[in-house]
Amino acid sequence: MESKNYGHQHPLLLLLNEDQLLIVANCSRCGEVVSTPCFSCAEECGFYLHKVCAEAPLELNHPFHLDHPLLLTKNPGYPTEYYCNFCGKDYDNFVYHCSCELDFHIKCALFTFNIAENNLKELEHVSLQHPLISTENGDSKCFVCWEPLAKYTHFSPDCGFNLHEKCAKLPFKLNHGCHRKHPLVLQLNSQLLSCKICGETCREGLGVVYGCSPCKLAVHIECVSATLDLVVEDKSHEHPFNLFPRRSSFICGACGTEGICAAYICCTCKIMVHKNCTLLPRIIKSKWQDHRLFHKYFLPDEFRSSDCTICHDEVDPEHGSYCCSHCNVTFHVHCVTEDKDSYSIVSLENEDEMPNESSISVIERNDAGEATKIKHFKHMHNLMLSPFVGGYENSCHGCMLPISDPFYYCSECGFCLHKACAELPKMMNVWHHDCQEPLALISDKVFKCEECWDVSNAFAYECCGCERKTCLRCVSALTPSARTCLKHEHPLFFYRGHEGKCNACGQPTDGVLRCKDCNFELHIECFSLPITARHKCDEHLLSLTDHDDNSYSKSHHCDICEESRDPNCWFYHCATCDTSAHVDCVLGKYLFLKLGSIYEETGHPHPLTIVKKKYYYPDCDKCSKPCEDVALECSKSECKYIVHWNCVTPRSLHSWSKWPM
Known part of the structure; x- marks a missing residue:
């Protein structure tokens, strides 16, 4: 059957069945694979048109866009090519175009036109699927409501459109x-x-x-x-909410953010909320907090003047938030629920919380109820609460920082722990670890901390899933609460992903402990630097110093390595002797390795002891260079074997320095 040529230079033939279509070709108007009925060039030059595309009007008054008519236009291509505003795809062929930058692919325009006009008879070629056999592909969505198609009755046209039957029957x-x-x-x-x-x-x-x-x-x-739900119940609130359909500006009483829409109102409490916020879970368990968090419309008095534990901005007590009654901490609703994987919903209010098993068992208490004698599961002897007050030269075996009051000590072997380190639980979850598994307290394993990259064999928390380890210093520094640095007058808060410059080492930051009141910020590892340290270069304790008052440039050198020193970076100083030195030169690269402990993971037949030579430096048995920093020495005195730490340990356990020299 011959027909008009629809702008083509040759006559066209109408093909009505698939047997007449001998090759696979694309429609010259919509660009999709041709199926019958269609038109084919009588001269066999490769020109094909779907019958629907051929008969598409040159101008279409579309019900979905009443402002202007849509004109059938050849897509000009890059850089001004048209993208279909319905399906989001770009096409090299014809589109329906409007001067207001609205474009339709031909099939999208005709398809949506029939939907808008409720011309379901035009969709008879579309197979209506039964809900019991509908697709389970979660990526397939209805082109009207954009909800998943799975388990819904829907149209599934050959041209790739998917539509719920209920959406096809929506009133125009x-x-x-x-x-x-x-x-x-x-x-x-x-x-x-x-x-x-x-x-x-x-x-x-x-x-x-x-x-x-x-x-x-x-x-x-x-x-x-x-909106047919004129009254809704909210488990977090004692009164029902009634629909107020008039559009208005308000602050949602459930989440504390602005709304410019229809709201639900509690007339008793005079609060307005978003419809979605009436569905907020009453109780959640968040990775940001060990205890359960309860949603509150009004904060109790003890939470007044609180800051959000995540963003550190103020929480308005007159608007909704989540809070923990055990720790007196609060969270903005959007902060604690933004990441769907960071919290779970607690279904029953009387559901027992999983207790954190303590690392200690109390043997004796004083009259005030304070534990004075304990047994820690990581040490063989009992530990006593120190009765002394003052400075100490020993380090805590948990965090490896200098001992300070209060602390527990072992009278038999010199083992000691800060009271805070001793009381840490055996298992815990930490918000900054991406793995969903809990972390277990370990000791005596050499590891590199995933946060500060320091090498240590003190206490750490190891993930039960990925086995990555975090030192106690970082666990403490990243605990969601204000931290106080002895070198700064204001509390510090942790900000992940913040780009700036560390006040201690002068290096760029990407996640820091930062002051809200000024531009002071520190890397986690710089925050944990010992305030005092000893070195053989001076008979006195060296103090960590954050500024250099001496403007004479030649004084800006290190008295240990005799290299230049950046006066804007922190350094160790003795005011009595006027000694100044780089942080790394005083502390070394392996500050947090316990000297005297055993390291066995080498090819040497005997156990090796971790040592740091101070006054003489024997040559390394591997590289023949002097062992000036941490080394491994054979525990058998007759063996005389000694090697640098870096010569025999895996590269993953090597330290590096970011401090300028």
């Missing part, structure tokens, strides 16, 4: 209580308007919405049906 025009002035019409949200009811913009592209063009108003399709 309706009257709704949220906008009584004009009817709402089914249309594309071409101006990206926020929904009058929920306040959010469309989640997928422009989206199909119910809108009022004169009033520049849009309502999500799902929100239209949702």
Whole structure:
């Protein structure tokens, strides 16, 4: 059958069945694979047109876009090529184009035209699937409501469109209580308007919405049906919420953020909330906190003037938040629920919390109830609470920082722990570790901390899943609460991903302990630097110093390595002898290795002891250079074997320095 040529230079033949279509070809208008009925060039030059595409009007008054007609236009291609605002794809062929930068692929335009006009008879070629055999592909979504198609009855056209049957039968025009002035019409949200009811913009592209063009108003399709719930119950609140459909600006009493949409109101408490916020879980378990968090519309008096544990900004006590009654900490709703993988919902209010098993068992207490004699599961002897007050030269075997009051000590072997280190639980979750598994307290394993990269064999928390380890110093520094640095007057808070410069070492930061009141910030490892240290270069204790008052440039050198020293970086100083030295020169690269402990993971037949020579430096048996820093020495005195730490240990256990020399 011959027909008009639709702009083609040769006559066209109408093919009505698949047997007549002898080759696989693409439609010259829509660009998709041709199927019958279609037109084929009588001269066999390769020109094909779907019958629907051939008969598509040159000008289309589309119900979804009433402002202007859509003109059938050849896509000009890069750099001004058109993208279909319905399906989001670009095409090299024809589109329906509007001067207001709205474009439709031909099949999208005709498909949505039939949906808007409720011409379901035009969709008879589309197979209607039964819900019991519908696709389980979670990526397939309805092109009207953008909800997943799985377990829904839907159309699944050959051209790739998917549509719930219920969405195909949506009324084109309706009257709704949220906008009584004009009817709402089914249309594309071409101006990206926020929904009058929920306040959010469309989640997928422009989206199909119910809108009022004169009033520049849009309502999500799902929100239209949702507003039938005129009264909703909220488990976090003792009174029901009633729908207030008029669009207005308000601060949500459940989450504390602004809303410009229809709200739900508790007339008793005089609070307005987003519809979605009436579904907030009452109790959650968050990786940011060991205890359960409860949602509160009004904070109790003990939480007044609190800051959010995550963002450190103030939490308004008159608006909704999550809080922990055990620790007096609060969280903004959006901060603690933003990452869906960071919390779980507690279904039962009387559900028991998993207790954190203590690392110690108390043997004796004083009259004040304080534990004075304990047994720690990581040490063979009993530990006593020190009765002394003052400075000490020993280091805590848990965190390897200098001992300070209060602490526990062992009278038999010199083992000691800060009281805070001793009381840490056997198992814990930490917010800064991405793995979902809990962390177990370990000791006497040489490891490199995943946060500060320091090498240590003191106490650490090891992930039960990925086996990565975090030292106690970092666990303590990253605990969600204000930290106080002895070199700064204000509390410090941890900010992950913050780009700046560390005040101690002068190096760039990417996650720091930072002051909210000024520009002071520190790396985690710089925060944990010992305030005092000893070195053979001086008979006195050296003090960590954060500024150099001496402006004479030649004084800016290190008295240990005799190299230049940056006066803007922290250093160790003796005021009595006027000795100054680099941090690394005083502390060495392996400050947190316990000297005298055994390291067996080498090829040597005898156990090796971790040592640090101070006054004489025997040559390394591997590289023949003097062992000036941490070394491994054979525990058998007759063996005389000694090697640098870096010569026999894996590269993963080698330290590095970021301090300028």
